[in-house]
Amino acid sequence: MDSASYTERRSQIEAYFDRTAVDAWSRLTSDAPVGRIRATVRAGRDRMRATILEWLPVDLRGRRVLDAGCGTGALAVELARRGAEVVAVDLSPTLVGLAQERMMPGPMAGSVRFAVGDMLGTSLGRFDHVVAMDSLIHYRADDMVRAIGSLAQRTDRSLIFTFAPRTPALALMHAVGRCFPRGDRAPAIEPIAAGVIHRRIGDDSAVGSWRAARTQRIASGFYTSQAMEVLPA
Numbered sequence: 001m002d003s004a005s006y007t008e009r010r011s012q013i014e015a016y017f018d019r020t021a022v023d024a025w026s027r028l029t030s031d032a033p034v035g036r037i038r039a040t041v042r043a044g045r046d047r048m049r050a051t052i053l054e055w056l057p058v059d060l061r062g063r064r065v066l067d068a069g070c071g072t073g074a075l076a077v078e079l080a081r082r083g084a085e086v087v088a089v090d091l092s093p094t095l096v097g098l099a100q101e102r103m104m105p106g107p108m109a110g111s112v113r114f115a116v117g118d119m120l121g122t123s124l125g126r127f128d129h130v131v132a133m134d135s136l137i138h139y140r141a142d143d144m145v146r147a148i149g150s151l152a153q154r155t156d157r158s159l160i161f162t163f164a165p166r167t168p169a170l171a172l173m174h175a176v177g178r179c180f181p182r183g184d185r186a187p188a189i190e191p192i193a194a195g196v197i198h199r200r201i202g203d204d205s206a207v208g209s210w211r212a213a214r215t216q217r218i219a220s221g222f223y224t225s226q227a228m229e230v231l232p233a
Contacts, residue, residue: 006143010091010118012187013138017071018092026098029072040221045134048218049075051227052131052160055214060084061109063128068119068151069135073099073112079131080110087124089115120150127154132161134225138187141200148230149206158231159210165217165226166191194226201230209233 017025028038029045052075057063061083067076070088072095079086090096093116100114115124119135130151136144144163152159194215201207210230217226 003143003146005140006147009139009143009187014091016187017090018094022092022094022098025095026072029074037222041223044218044220044223044225047220048133048162048223048225048227049078051216051218052133053078055160055227055229056082056129056131056158058082060129063157064126066119066124066127066130066151066155068130068132070099070114071095073102073114075131075133076112076114077103080108080112083109084129085110086112087115087127088112089117089119089121089124091116091118120147122154125154126156128157130155130159130161132159133227134162136161137164137189137225140190141192141196144190144192145197145200145204145207148201149204152207152210152230156232158213158229160227160229162225162227163194163197164189164191165224166193166196167224194228197228 027034028042034042056079059082060079063084065079065084065086067079067086067088070076070090073088076086076088076099088099090099096114096116103112119132132151136147139147148159148161198212201210201212207230209232211233213229213231215226215228218224
């Protein structure tokens with residue numbers, strides 16, 4: 001996608017998750033004890049993952065699924081257990097390496113192929129379903145919608161993504177985050193109202209043939225994210 005702002009933010013995300021936050025992220029996505037705040041984030045992410053899985057077929061045999069921004073691979077593994085041929089891609093080589101280490105040996109109905117790179121890379125191929133859990137929340141609304149359009153052009157059945165809903169609580173947490181030293185900050189989350197997402201998807205030519213379907217907000221302490229499903233019209 002030819003956007004300077006997308007490229008700049010992508011570089012920031014890669015640097016943050018591959019270096020600054022890798023230890024914290026590794027702990028958060030494991031069974032290791034964490035503090036109260038991170039425990040709410042872990043619980044929220046677990047609920048979001050369960051929601052996304054609920055929206056997908058129980059039997060994914062013969063279907064190709066892209067886990068766009070796979071992190072440490074928990075969602076990719078669940079998809080493969082349902083029989084999907086999963087391509088799990090992330091910007092961070094360190095997180096992809098951790099995901100590969102966490103893969104349990106043994107038979108699996110489907111398969112997982114991990115890759116390091118941009119989730120919008122056309123070399124990844126075409127898919128039946130695409131999931132992008134919390135991997136678009138750091139991009140500006142315009143870039144987010146363009147990314148959704150790019151993914152939709154290579155998706156046949158459904159696309160599920162999450163975004164940061166614009167709420168007073170999330171705005172307050174966003175403001176508090178700005179108080180942390182610059183070197184420790186995550187790339188800023190870009191809150192956006194659900195209605196705005198609906199309108200922009202309808203107005204964007206690349207996603208114009210798709211329609212917004214289900215949506216579900218998950219709020220758990222310091223974790224707030226909203227899932228949205230878009231389907232071919």
